Amino acid sequence: MTRTSSRRSGGRNARREMRAAALTEDQRAIFPGMSGGTYKPLSPSDIEQIHEAALKALEEIGLADAPESGVEYMVKAGAILGDDGRLRYPRAVVEDALEKCAKTITLYGRDPKHDLQLSGNRVHFGTAGAAVSMVDVEGKNYRDSTLQDLHDACKIADQLENIHFVQRPLVARDIVDNLEMDLNTIYACCSGTTKHIGTSVSEPQFVPEILELLYKIAGSEEAFRARPFMANTNCFVVPPMKFATESCEAMEGCILGGMPVLLLSACMSGATAPSTIAGAIVQSVAECLAGLVYVNAIVPGHPAIFGTWPFGLDLRTGAMTSGSGEQALLSAACAQMHQFYGLPGGAPGGMTDSKLPDMQAGWEQMCSNLMCGLAGMNMVYEAAGMHASLLGFCHESLILGDDLIGQAMRCLRGIEVDETTLAVDQIRDVCIGGPGHYLGTGETLSRMQKDFVYPTFASRTSPKEWDEAGKDELVPKAKARKEEILNAPSPAAFDPILDAELRETYNIHLPSV
């Protein structure tokens, strides 16, 4: 036990030293892949009922519109093609896929320090989406999003500790040709970040060229297949219960080319799925299980993320709402289904319906990020920067989202209870003949980094300090940080030889730097 004298002498110097020292992973309060799971919106019986209902839907309703190649793969795996053109899945077929499929997945970064291990309740937050507008926070305007915006988003995300992967969050609307857009999207992402990236191939016939670009960036096909740093997002269904024919064909190509896939079923609860949370999850789970049969019929054990993405709807207007409590419940409950199947999974969190990074944005983004995190979601997509029910992306909000997610991560890390943390001896020492407070105790000082998350932008000053410091506000602070990041060279930039080669082969719309 620390004596009173050393407590007293500790104080300020010790604190200064601790702040200065670089922290190793196990000294940090939060880190990618921490385990959640203390929040369980579904009971074990709820989960079982959802599972049984999904199996029933697959067996009795099935999915329409599979491409010919998909029908062939899945019928070979045991699915039954009905006269009505729907593929139905006997229970055993689903169970067989659940047996064969990848239970843990590594999502590789181009830099290995950003590799993510998906399993159990391990939680990761990242960007995603297909926003068509950028939020200009000063003019309060929405304008078309561009390739440069995308590159900038990736460059910013690369610097944010709590953004663990960078799926393309917005669409480069300044590129008209779809193939050029796909290729430039990958260029813009990879030259902005060495974290794991994701995008979505627009048309099946583009897959070979996309793969060629990825192989070039990796150095070779073998190098990419060994550490595939990009996953393809496959919106493989058009809910309810129909395959998206072209997207399925693209998925087949991606799988054969060695890309991990995100099996994304994006429904809207109340429009393209039942309005009940349970019903929307049943349908999403059923669709993703069909997708799992599909993937494992092509390449058994191929890495596929179980992407149940039910979205919310405002039934008064029929408009999408992604910031609601219903949305947070939809996503968090999906995490439990992923865990029930023992599959790496993901769903959207952290979105807001607000047009600006304001108080609404804060509460909506925290709500679903926190619930997904506490529920132990492997991949929380769309976790930062997404506004206006996914229509807008905001760089400043992305930066502030890093603070917000840091706090959610502290929460999901939870509470350590043991002899030391229970601290009865410390209480005794402080109260009986001690200083009567805990401020300078060795126990307090030794835990000040490991137990606490200190935000970067969130203000903790007193009103007086705040007033004297010019009443700083969040958004201008985030804007300054954005400019600092964007004015610096990208640490992820391609080496000049590779860059020259890429620019010679492709019509790259980003200026050389």
Add this chain to the structure above:
Amino acid sequence: MTRTSSRRSGGRNARREMRAAALTEDQRAIFPGMSGGTYKPLSPSDIEQIHEAALKALEEIGLADAPESGVEYMVKAGAILGDDGRLRYPRAVVEDALEKCAKTITLYGRDPKHDLQLSGNRVHFGTAGAAVSMVDVEGKNYRDSTLQDLHDACKIADQLENIHFVQRPLVARDIVDNLEMDLNTIYACCSGTTKHIGTSVSEPQFVPEILELLYKIAGSEEAFRARPFMANTNCFVVPPMKFATESCEAMEGCILGGMPVLLLSACMSGATAPSTIAGAIVQSVAECLAGLVYVNAIVPGHPAIFGTWPFGLDLRTGAMTSGSGEQALLSAACAQMHQFYGLPGGAPGGMTDSKLPDMQAGWEQMCSNLMCGLAGMNMVYEAAGMHASLLGFCHESLILGDDLIGQAMRCLRGIEVDETTLAVDQIRDVCIGGPGHYLGTGETLSRMQKDFVYPTFASRTSPKEWDEAGKDELVPKAKARKEEILNAPSPAAFDPILDAELRETYNIHLPSV
């Protein structure tokens, strides 16, 4: 099952009718006293260890500084006064109090429709605190808070559906005399709201006059004792492990006068409690258990709310922080301890360190409100309007907090899983020979009120609609609502005869209306 034809004809008219119809309690998506409890940051073994550590602290360390009267009460109940002046509590003494104490509490409103039933995991949100400043959102200034601010806060809170009780959130700094301040505080609260109120008696010798005022408002002592509409907040300890002598004396008077009490142990984790979450909870629980022995030694079964209120600290600066993830964990875990003891309990949630109702305020307020709600906290105090680590109160933020809490309540309500909500038949109907979407189904329409929370201020419009509507922002909308409420007469105003009598007896600082 609804046929396709009726689905089609339903549509817009049905939606309009449903919106227009007034909702009974069981048709509403959220209501006071919904049960949380699906989030459990502590395991059963964690809880047991915290309980044992608290018992050990009570037995071996005990509490100093009890008033003479308190020593007498507690020694009679079995506590042991040591030579060091500390009262220690053998295990059996604590167990005896846990046996005797009130397990369910009704907190009465002056209007019975606002009565709150505290038990199990039933959750209520309300205001509390002792802010010394008001936030002027337009000038971004902090100024001294006044009695009128307090009255206005109560009048606003009275109109907000998701503010279930109104504990005094701010201090009337324009009243110099402490007794006058206490009396005027009660006048300002009661004439602003008929919801259950709470305040804190400044000095023990004021208790008789406070009780007299309450009895007058109730109509008689018997009427107050039958439905005590105010609870007294007793900061009965000065952590670590010391009784607050004067506050204890005031508490004794309140109990004998028939007022429910909030046994409030407000420590700061890292300063007046261990820096570990587990340790701060151990100490808070120990202190509140001592308080429980105390209360039940005076009047067995007297209504007392178990108020473990550990606050967070920024160890870099020694400043309080109430918006952190650590804070949310501290409070949420307390809810589990209350449930372990089977006691009505409360803790703070919804506070922010931000000076303004901005994005930080949104994420911090949601974080702890949500975690307290999901954990099933009976009383979430300070749930709206509190800024700058409890130093400032903001009327506009209070109004926006109502939306925020509504969303948190939707989340804690959780997910209903049954044959109907699983919706396999509906999925079949829609997919096979049906319309291919769920927008107009009878099932969707029938649930659009019961299953969904529609916010009042949070914006769900598209960027285009938002732009065309003048880019409305949250804070001005809240300000307009504030003015609307404050310009209307208070529905809680005293009847003129009582008001005249009160004004004759006391120096009431609020103008007559």
